[in-house]
Amino acid sequence: MFNRSTLAIAVRALRRNRLQTSLTIVGMTIGVAAVLAMIAIGTGAEAAIEDQIRAAGMNLIVVTAGNYKVKATDDFGGGAVEPSAALRHDSHSEVAQDSSVAQGSSVVQGLSVAQGFSPAFTTLKGRATAVIDFVLPTLHAHPEDDPMEKHDHPTARQRLGDSEAGLGSAATLTSADADAIRGIRGVQYVAEGLHQNVHVKAGDRRWFTRLHGADVRLPLIRRAWTFRGGRFFNAGEQSRAEQVMVLGSVAAQRVFGDENPVGRDVAIWNQSFRVVGVVTTTSWMVAPAPGDDQFDAVYIPFSTVHRLLNLAKLNDITITAASTGEVSRIMGDVTKLLRSRHQIGDDKPDDFTVTTQARQALAKGGMRPDVARAVVGNVAGLEKVTLEQLGKTLDRATRTMTALLAGIAAVSLLVGGIGIMNIMLLSVTERTREIGIRRAVGARARDVRAQFVAEAVALSVTGGVIGVVAGLVAAQGLSRYLQWSTTISASAVVLSVGVAAAVGIFFGWYPAKQAAGLDPIQSLRYE
Amino acid sequence: MTTEAALIAVHDVTKTYAMEGAPVHALRGVSIDIHAGEFVAVVGPSGSGKSTFMHILGCLDRPTSGRYLLDGKDVSHLSDDELSAIRNRRIGFVFQGFNLLARTSALENVELPLLYAHEHRVSPAARRQRAMSALTAVGLENRAEHHPNQLSGGQQQRVAIARALLNDPAILLADEPTGNLDSRTSIEVMDIFQRLKEERGITIVLITHEPQVAEYGSRIIRFKDGRVVADHPNASRRAAAEELAAVAAGSPEET
Numbered sequence: 153m154f155n156r157s158t159l160a161i162a163v164r165a166l167r168r169n170r171l172q173t174s175l176t177i178v179g180m181t182i183g184v185a186a187v188l189a190m191i192a193i194g195t196g197a198e199a200a201i202e203d204q205i206r207a208a209g210m211n212l213i214v215v216t217a218g219n220y221k222v223k224a225t226d227d228f229g230g231g232a233v234e235p236s237a238a239l240r241h242d243s244h245s246e247v248a249q250d251s252s253v254a255q256g257s258s259v260v261q262g263l264s265v266a267q268g269f270s271p272a273f274t275t276l277k278g279r280a281t282a283v284i285d286f287v288l289p290t291l292h293a294h295p296e297d298d299p300m301e302k303h304d305h306p307t308a309r310q311r312l313g314d315s316e317a318g319l320g321s322a323a324t325l326t327s328a329d330a331d332a333i334r335g336i337r338g339v340q341y342v343a344e345g346l347h348q349n350v351h352v353k354a355g356d357r358r359w360f361t362r363l364h365g366a367d368v369r370l371p372l373i374r375r376a377w378t379f380r381g382g383r384f385f386n387a388g389e390q391s392r393a394e395q396v397m398v399l400g401s402v403a404a405q406r407v408f409g410d411e412n413p414v415g416r417d418v419a420i421w422n423q424s425f426r427v428v429g430v431v432t433t434t435s436w437m438v439a440p441a442p443g444d445d446q447f448d449a450v451y452i453p454f455s456t457v458h459r460l461l462n463l464a465k466l467n468d469i470t471i472t473a474a475s476t477g478e479v480s481r482i483m484g485d486v487t488k489l490l491r492s493r494h495q496i497g498d499d500k501p502d503d504f505t506v507t508t509q510a511r512q513a514l515a516k517g518g519m520r521p522d523v524a525r526a527v528v529g530n531v532a533g534l535e536k537v538t539l540e541q542l543g544k545t546l547d548r549a550t551r552t553m554t555a556l557l558a559g560i561a562a563v564s565l566l567v568g569g570i571g572i573m574n575i576m577l578l579s580v581t582e583r584t585r586e587i588g589i590r591r592a593v594g595a596r597a598r599d600v601r602a603q604f605v606a607e608a609v610a611l612s613v614t615g616g617v618i619g620v621v622a623g624l625v626a627a628q629g630l631s632r633y634l635q636w637s638t639t640i641s642a643s644a645v646v647l648s649v650g651v652a653a654a655v656g657i658f659f660g661w662y663p664a665k666q667a668a669g670l671d672p673i674q675s676l677r678y679e
Numbered sequence: 680m681t682t683e684a685a686l687i688a689v690h691d692v693t694k695t696y697a698m699e700g701a702p703v704h705a706l707r708g709v710s711i712d713i714h715a716g717e718f719v720a721v722v723g724p725s726g727s728g729k730s731t732f733m734h735i736l737g738c739l740d741r742p743t744s745g746r747y748l749l750d751g752k753d754v755s756h757l758s759d760d761e762l763s764a765i766r767n768r769r770i771g772f773v774f775q776g777f778n779l780l781a782r783t784s785a786l787e788n789v790e791l792p793l794l795y796a797h798e799h800r801v802s803p804a805a806r807r808q809r810a811m812s813a814l815t816a817v818g819l820e821n822r823a824e825h826h827p828n829q830l831s832g833g834q835q836q837r838v839a840i841a842r843a844l845l846n847d848p849a850i851l852l853a854d855e856p857t858g859n860l861d862s863r864t865s866i867e868v869m870d871i872f873q874r875l876k877e878e879r880g881i882t883i884v885l886i887t888h889e890p891q892v893a894e895y896g897s898r899i900i901r902f903k904d905g906r907v908v909a910d911h912p913n914a915s916r917r918a919a920a921e922e923l924a925a926v927a928a929g930s931p932e933e934t
Contacts, residue, residue, distance in 0.1 A: 160803075161794060168782040589778045592739065593842065594767020594795040596760045672739045676778065 158599070162606035165586075169579075173611065176575045180615020180652060181622055183568030187561040188623025188640065188648045193630065194554025196638035211340070212373070213471040213483055215333070215490065216505045217325045324503040325466040327454075329493060330367075333471060336485045340474040343367035344454045344466050352407055352450055354418040359406040362449040363420065365457030371431075373472050374446065380404075382414035382429030389428075390453040395460075397425040400447035401432035401440050418450075423460060425452060479508055568615065569655035576608050576663035580670075587667055588675030601668035608660020609653055616652025620645050685712035685748075686849060686882055687736060692745030692755075694731050694905075705731040707905040708745070715849065718876045718883045720896030720913070725888065728905040730854060733886050737770050737852045738762040750849070767795050771843025775855035777835040779827040779842075786810050786823040789842045796846060813841040817871065833864030840871060844881075851875065853885045857892055863926065869895040870919035895919060 166173045327344055334342045346365030351358055364370075371377050371384045385396045397418060404413050413427045432440055432447060440447030457463060471486065473479045483506050490504055580587070587600055595603075627638040694706040706728045713719055723729045734740040735747060738754060739762075747755045754765060771792075772778075779788045789810040793801050801809070814820050817837040827835055836856060843851055853872070857865035873895060875881045885896055893899050894917045901909035 164783070164787065585778070586780055589780060590791065590795070591763070592737075592766060592772045592778070593792040594763050594846075596763040596795070596797075598760070599763075599795055673734050676739075676774070 158602045158606050159610070161603050162610050165583075165603070166607055166610060172575055172579075176571055176611050177615040177618065179571035180565075180568040180612050180655070181619040183561070183565035183655075184616045184619025184648050184652050185622035185626060186564045187558060187651070188620055188644060189626040189630070189638075190557035190561040191554060191644045191648075192623065192627035192638040192640045193636060194550065194557045195641065195644070196627075196631075196636060197553060198550035199639045200637040211473040211475070211479060212508065213473065213479060213486065214507050215325065215329075215469040215471065215486060216507070217465065217467055218503065218505065324494065325469055325490075326464065327466065329490060330466065330469045332489055332493060333469060333486055336482060336489065338474055338478040338482050338485075340472040341369045341372045342472075343370045343373055343470045345468045345470055346454050346457045346463065347467050348457070350420045350450070352403060352418055352420055354407045354413075354416065357407050357409075359403060361400075361403045361406075362445060363457075364449055364451045365454035366451045367454060370451070370470070373470055376433045377431050378434045380430045380432045381412055382427070384431070384451070385428055385453055390455050393453060393455040393459040395423060395425045395456055396428045396452065398429045398431055398451040399427055400449040400451075401430055402442055402444070402448035403450050404430045406442070406448075420450070421460060483508065565651065565655060569612070569659040572608050572611055572656060573659035573663060575611070576604060576660055577666070579607070580604065580663050580667045583667075584670060584675045584678040587670050588672050588678065591670075591672035592676060597668040600670075601664040604664030604667045605657060605660045608664070609656035612652045612656030612660075613649065616649045619652065620648055623648065686715040686750055687711070687713040687884075688746075688748040688751075689732075689736070690746045690748070692732075692735060692742040692747060694728070694735065694740070695743045704905055706735075706742070709905070709907055710745075711900065711907060711910065713882060713884065715882050716876060716880045718872065718885070718895070718897040720885045720887060720893035720899045721902060722887055722890060722893045722899060723902030723908075726904075727902040729886050729902045731905075732902065733852055733854055733884065736850070736884060737772060738765045763795070764797070767792055768798070768846050769849050771840075771846070771848040771851045773836065773839050773843050773851065773853040773856045775858035777827070777832070777839045777859070779835055779838055781828070782826055784824045784826060785814060785819060785830065785838045788827070788838055789813050789845060791842055792845045809845060810841075813845050814838070816844070817841045831864075832860050833867055836860060836864070836868055837871070840868070844875070849882060851881050851883045853883065855887055856885070857887070857889070865892065866919050866922050866926070869917075870923055873919050891917075 330342050330344045333339060344365070344367045348363040348365070349360065350363040351360050352363075368385065368387050368390050371379075380401060382398070384398055385394070389396050399407070399413055399418075407413065407418060408416065413430055416427050417424050418427060419425065431451070442448050454466065471482065473482050487502065487506050491502060494503055496503060590600060590603075591597075624640060627640055630636045631638045689709055689711045692706055692709045693704070696703040696705060709728070709732060721729045721732065731740070735742050738749075738757075741762075742755050745755070746753055749765065749769065754762065757765070766772075779785075780791070786807065787810075790806050793806045793809065811820065811823060814823055817840055819834060819837055819841070822830060822834060822838075827838070830838065836859075840851075851872070856868055856872075860868065869892070872883050872885065876883055876897070883896075885893070887893050894913065894915060896913055897916060899909070899911060899913050900907055
């Protein structure tokens with residue numbers, strides 16, 4: 153129906169009446185801009201709520217090494233271990249002890265040196281690694297490899313400094329597992345985790361706190377985090393296993409008081425670490441307090457923990473789902489993946505535990521006790537309810553709001569459309585003679601109709617495109633000056649322009665039909 | 680003078696308008712053959728049906744009854760699209776009021792028929808070029824970008840003629856083309872018509888109520904009350920070119 157000459161004719165005709173044309177376009181512009189801005193606000197609110205859910209850890213999945221549900225039964229008896237496994241375990245223990253001697257001495261050596269590395273330490277450590285490298289090929293296993301075993305051999309206690317070594321201290325998860333999980337569809341971020349309790353020392357001040365061997369992606373997962381000073385450690389520091397540290401705000405306060413810790417040195421395990429940042433939270437639900445897991449804590453690269461403590465395993469892997477609705481599916485995928493990676497037969501239990509972190513994030517994430525009690529205490533099976541239903545309920549609510557806003561804005565689009573219809577009807581009357589002339593030189597009725605529809609569409613699409621720009625600017629302004637969160641997706645833009653074109657066709661059709669139906673002779677005579 | 684050989688063969692055509700009250704009989708049985716290359720002047724008082732006759736010839740209107748063969752083909756009952764195509768390719772119109780698009784350059788006005796030449800599309804460049812040569816043919820090549828309100832009446836009518844001739848039509852229909860022109864420019868327009876007939880063999884049907892304008896035609900048909908009352912070759916044909924030469928000689932200061 154449209155071809156280039158139709159459009160050219162239409163544009164020419166519109167240019168002849170600039171004032172009318174531009175006023176009509178303004179009407180359309182306002183309509184489209186309003187719709188786009190409203191959609192931006194609506195989806196922005198949706199995203200903000202989704203963000204809050206994520207900040208609260210609703211999309212969090214944690215894979216912990218070991219499986220306490222299985223192990224719990226034989227915690228006291230220990231009879232569940234098969235003889236062959238027990239035999240194998242014995243040989244493990246021997247080697248473990250063997251290597252731990254070397255390692256233990258290296259730690260002792262390290263302790264005896266006042267500060268930092270000594271050449272002796274590195275040499276010894278190198279020797280320890282060499283011992284393991286030597287032993288490993290014959291055993292085909294790392295001493296930490298027993299999937300069901302908590303670290304109750306002496307070295308584990310020594311190393312982890314945790315007499316309660318339980319869930320998470322089994323050595324089954326590796327960085328390779330984490331990398332494999334990164335490949336699962338719908339997974340947003342994956343972070344390796346190693347957890348210890350340590351004494352942090354700076355000058356004469358000491359503080360006993362949590363140490364997290366973390367991945368650079370952790371700040372992406374802890375969405376409510378903000379850096380009061382400095383930054384998180386970067387990928388380069390992590391890959392080089394550098395001795396850099398990020399302090400939680402509570403730990404920073406305890407160790408440094410009101411001084412700025414960034415750039416200062418602190419010691420753990422008698423090793424010197426440079427502080428690169430101090431982290432705190434923006435979430436109103438969370439108040440950093442002594443004893444919490446996130447801010448009364450220090451963070452160093454997990455690779456540094458691996459290097460200094462000669463570990464190869466992880467305590468846990470933290471995963472975020474890109475969408476809260478996919479948490480269950482991803483949990484299943486992670487389980488399947490790890491079972492196949494760990495070569496666990498169908499009749500054997502998992503050697504890891506996958507949990508959603510909803511309850512834990514709410515309870516342990518430093519949430520105000522009253523809020524936590526209200527949220528956690530009143531809902532049975534919180535994980536399921538929160539993730540599946542709370543997320544969906546919020547989604548529905550925001551979608552309704554978006555629809556409402558867009559509906560209101562659509563009224564202005566309608567007004568814009570009626571404006572186009574008005575101007576086109578006027579134009580048909582004004583240009584009756586022109587229509588007659590065109591008909592006389594051979595324009596078919598449908599050529600005339602196409603021209604008028606094309607004019608209406610040209611008006612509405614031009615208005616639509618300008619409206620998109622205006623809408624973008626408006627949304628930007630709302631974000632900047634009113635702090636409203638707005639989101640403009642490409643589909644919203646395409647939709648707006650599409651609706652504008654549809655309005656043009658719809659409201660241009662009737663006037664165009666009128667124009668096409670005019671009698672050529674009458675219109676030629678029209679004054 | 681057989682029906683088959685005629686370019687335009689109108690046979691017993693009537694046209695009745697159903698107006699409120701009594702129906703108006705604009706044509707009451709008209710039969711005329713017009714051959715290729717004729718310059719026919721149709722005269723008659725207003726309301727005699729000559730304009731209705733022209734509209735039917737120009738495929739702007741359909742007869743109520745009777746047959747109209749254009750080039751041997753019955754066009755009295757063609758669809759609107761088919762009639763539009765015939766208007767586009769076979770017929771050129773020139774009107775009393777020039778009927779140019781306002782606020783549109785002379786060149787774009789002349790291009791207009793090519794925009795609707797659906798059978799053989801023309802590129803914008805070729806369109807411009809053909810429009811330009813048509814304007815050159817009527818001596819307005821240096822007015823191409825002028826809008827109608829920047830042109831004199833004679834110039835506007837020449838733009839209209841250039842537009843009418845753009846698709847090389849067989850027939851040029853002129854409805855009171857000199858009605859809004861002074862005598863001098865009227866003669867100029869008649870000169871163009873006569874040259875078109877002589878040089879390009881275009882068939883011209885000129886509707887006028889001025890007997891002295893009708894004198895330029897090679898044949899004069901007189902209408903009255905929807906009927907043909909006279910149809911005869913014009914023995915005393917005026918030659919516009921000679922008159923122009925005479926005027927130019929008589930008053931050289933006029934250009």
